[in-house]
Amino acid sequence: MNPHDLLKLNVNGHTEEKNGLTYLSWAWAWTEALKADPNAVFQVHLFGDKPYMEVNGTAMVWVTVTMFATPRTCMLPVMDHKNNPITIEGVTTVNKYGKEIITKVDSFNVNTAIMRCMTKALSLHGLGIYIYSGEDLPEQDTRKPTEVEKEEVKEMVTKTIQKVASATVGDTSDPSRELFAEGMMKYCDICLNEDALKSYWKANENQLLELKASHNDLYKTVLNHFTTAKKALLKKD
Numbered sequence: 001m002n003p004h005d006l007l008k009l010n011v012n013g014h015t016e017e018k019n020g021l022t023y024l025s026w027a028w029a030w031t032e033a034l035k036a037d038p039n040a041v042f043q044v045h046l047f048g049d050k051p052y053m054e055v056n057g058t059a060m061v062w063v064t065v066t067m068f069a070t071p072r073t074c075m076l077p078v079m080d081h082k083n084n085p086i087t088i089e090g091v092t093t094v095n096k097y098g099k100e101i102i103t104k105v106d107s108f109n110v111n112t113a114i115m116r117c118m119t120k121a122l123s124l125h126g127l128g129i130y131i132y133s134g135e136d137l138p139e140q141d142t143r144k145p146t147e148v149e150k151e152e153v154k155e156m157v158t159k160t161i162q163k164v165a166s167a168t169v170g171d172t173s174d175p176s177r178e179l180f181a182e183g184m185m186k187y188c189d190i191c192l193n194e195d196a197l198k199s200y201w202k203a204n205e206n207q208l209l210e211l212k213a214s215h216n217d218l219y220k221t222v223l224n225h226f227t228t229a230k231k232a233l234l235k236k237d
Helices: 003-008 026-036 107-123 147-165 174-190 194-203 205-214 216-236
Strands: 015-018 021-024 041-044 053-055 058-067 070-077 091-094 100-103
Touching: 003 026, 021 026, 021 107, 026 058, 026 107, 041 107, 058 107, 070 107, 174 194, 174 205, 174 216, 194 205, 194 216, 205 216
Parallel strands: none
Antiparallel strands: 015 021, 041 058, 053 058, 058 070, 091 100
């Protein structure tokens, strides 16, 4: 077995969802690693006498997995059950029953972080790397748009609608269809909600059918753009 084979392995049957994150069973992952490379090893990095690095009052573990004679290193913060970094000094909170709970870095949560970090390091070798997709995406901007920003969006929408309308119905020439497709996709990028997206697709249905008949590849590009925009809007909501 080689790294390309690891990339092809389906790990879905060995994962669990927790607080919006997907975790892969470390025991299963390490078993697969040894099947792929019997010489595979992993190293937990020590910082002085501690298996974690202190970062602004929190703890970060580091693990290197070596497979196929190639070392790959990952790091992971020591986190609580809500996936927030745990402070070394500890934080006192009150649960729903009014009881004070002290959460701080201890042997249990450090060990949990190490095994998760080892599994993540395995992903750098290809095993289950796809379940980490999205971790590198920027956080959603949750602030509300200002009135000036709203007016700017309205102006952009108006210009885009005018551009799409300029592509004459019945004109299936390449320039006309390309202009229409460009305008449709630009509208996706500035659309504020799913209803507006659906409404605009419906309003241009005739031209979309013409596009599908005369330029099917271009139609698929527009359709994929709308589908991606819809998913992004649903996730944002």
